Amino acid sequence: MVKIVIDKGNSSIKFGVFDKYTLLTVDYASHDDQSSLIKAIRQFHPEAAIVSSVVAHDDFTEIQKHISRCLVMDSRTPLPFSSLYKTPETIGIDRLAAVAGAQSLYPDASLMIIDAGTAITYEILLDGKTYIGGNIAPGLEMRFKALNTFTSKLPMVSKLENHAFRAFLPMKPLLQE
Ligand SMILES: Nc1ncnc2c1ncn2[C@@H]1O[C@H](COP(=O)(O)OP(=O)(O)O)[C@@H](O)[C@H]1O
Ligand SMILES: CC(C)(COP(=O)(O)O)[C@@H](O)C(=O)NCCC(=O)O
Structure with missing residues (x-):
């Protein structure tokens, strides 16, 4: 299909x-x-x-x-891992979609999933089973604008002529027994 x-x-x-x-x-x-x-x-x-x-x-x-x-997709869409995120109704659903995509590539692994878009998000999935949350940071363009706006000397750098990029990185287990 x-x-x-x-x-x-x-x-x-x-x-x-x-x-x-x-x-x-x-x-x-x-x-x-x-x-x-x-x-x-x-x-x-x-x-x-x-x-x-x-x-x-x-x-x-x-x-x-x-x-x-x-x-x-919304917060009620079934996913193949549990989530410890405290407010499931407010999480960006793209973050859970990224975790689901990474988990299908590395089913039992502990992962940090990095999605570099308007914002850069970092998600942590343990043993392919438990999503424990993550972090939201400014994206590249926001960083360029912020560095230019809030400093005297830094010029506004323009982005490279390229498209968006995405990365799913397998990692060693983050928490050891
Ligand atoms: N070549 C590049 N150089 C610098 N930043 C880039 C580049 N390509 C994409 N970006 C960053 O990625 C963002 C757009 O990526 P995209 O995946 O479309 O984001 P979103 O998922 O938020 O719609 C831009 O706002 C910019 O921060
Ligand atoms: C963090 C985001 C802004 C990322 O969006 P993107 O950069 O992919 O466009 C988005 O997932 C969002 O609006 N999240 C809501 C807040 C949260 O996830 O807690």
Whole structure:
């Protein structure tokens, strides 16, 4: 079955189309112009979509118009690990999606998952079983702007002409008996 996985972040929309576990295409769209997303849906005809969004009051009707089986992740979506996060209703669902993705790659490992987007988030998963929370830090562009704004001498550096990057890093167990 062909599926599309959509990540609506604060800066942009990223998506991947999968046939089972094979990635057929990956691309991104802006929030104002979602034509590349619609084009991919028309090209690959995914039967189902899963969407993670951190955009407040987001609207999924355009996606749902094309794909009737559309799961929008929220704090009630079942995940294959438990969470010790104290306020599950306020966590950015992209953070849990990143943990789920990393856990499927390294099922029993203790992991730190780093997602460098508008913000840089660090998540800790123990033994593939327990998400204990993480940390939110400013993203690269925010750091550039902050260093320029709050210092006298540092210039505003422009970002490299490249796209967003993501990293899932396996680590040795963080807590030893
Ligand atoms: N080449 C780059 N140089 C510096 N920063 C970058 C670069 N590419 C992406 N970024 C950072 O990534 C952010 C956009 O990544 P993206 O994955 O679209 O974020 P989000 O998931 O929040 O929508 C930018 O705000 C910027 O901080
Ligand atoms: C931390 C985030 C801003 C990251 O968003 P992104 O950089 O991926 O656009 C997002 O996950 C969010 O809005 N979180 C809500 C607060 C929380 O996770 O505790």
